Amino acid sequence: MDRLLSVGLLAAIALPLMAGLSHAQRSSDDPGAAAAPIVAGYLERMTLTKHRLTFEAKLDSGADTSSLNAEGIEQTRKSGRAMARFTLVDDTGRRAVVEAPVVRTARIRRAGTGPVERPVVVLDVCIAGVSGKAEFTLTDRSGMSAQVLIGRRFMARRILIDPSRRHLGSGRCGRPN
Template sequence: MLNLLKIVVLSSCITAFSVNAADTETLDKTNNRLTEISGVMQSINEELNSQRSNIRALKSRIDADQKEDKAFRNSVLRELRQLRRQNETLTYTLMKDKNKASASNKEGTVISQGSSSNSTPDGKMIFGEDEFIYVKEANAYIDARIDTGAAVSSISATDITEFERNGKKWYRFTLAANDRFIEMEAPHVRYSEIRQSSKDTTTKRPVVSLNVKIGDYSTSSEFTLTDRSKMQYSLLIGRTFIQDIAVVDVSRQHIFERENNVLVLLNRDAYNAAKDKGINPNAEYDKQNINESAGKIAYPADNGANLGDDAEKALPPVIDKLNTAQKEK
């Protein structure tokens, strides 16, 4: 019996040893497989890192090419603008010289032809420190300060109201200058963040598009709307308007002529000086407006009669005679 028990115990030990040996072999195979998989994953990660590096390099090249292409296009556009300005200046100078020559021939004198004093040899206009800018929406010439330190141009605006026209945002505002109040309307372009020099905060102001003219050059340009009624100039011209078309000579003022019989708004000091002397800079303009509106708007006459488009009031002496004749009948 004892021998039989020994045999059973020995058999169990042998079986357990065989099982443990099999498990160890399986575990070794599993570890080897995991090692192989880890090596493959490491190779894949290295390949992915290499591909990412290539993609980053390609993206950098694309960005550099895009910047170079943009710079090239801007350079071409600048050249085209300069060529256009040269052609415009040349045409304007030729026409001006032709008119002068025609006038001189009639007078029997000869006028020497020279270069235009308001443009550079490469065709750019020369702006003075101040220039009269015609703003179509105001139908007026506005004495403007040419400021190369300002990025965007600005126009004085109060009572700013937003409204919609043809599905687009517009602004209605009032230009107050020289004791006049001109209501203007202009389409919205964008908003501009303006940083105050004395503060760390920024102010969001609307930017509109206005049609402007100086000399023979007309264009549309962006202007921020801000209250400049207490400032020297109602209109400020910044770099976005000046760039590629003009240079500034601060030693000169009002190089370009303005049309006569068009409303002109002077800077504050100039207007106050004229006002103190009893001079109305828009006397001819106001007189012309009164003449054009005669028969439409009633104005008191020196004799107290009311003139206007009502025949019963336009000519009181004639009406009196007609009434007297009617009574005599």
């Protein structure tokens, strides 16, 4: 009973605070100060800013790294640097061929099968009014409900998820966070 009371009290305090954070200013008089995290739904619109492609992204606190549906993934070397070249198709059908440095290789463990290795690239994104650089594993997500999965690394100290809601973010990005 005491545990139930504690959980209820915590929810009564935390939920109004989280609701207030959803309207937090994304800028500050102190340029070094971190902006308060915003509250976003479990689904939000995401734009790859340099490529002007827009996707519906699923925010997933269970995933460490973000993941992006990519077609025709080719890994090469350019001037001694590992590169990935791949095609993206956004929700409107717009296509872009992207070439980006591979910053690392992620080893993904899946239930029932052995681990797989996926290239990881960094791309500029705007999601729910928050802009910044996100690490993405490249893979075929065509069978998944969302082409883009946003993981904890990008959301940390930037975004809190309301799992009962969708599309809470403004979608407009200002300065990078």
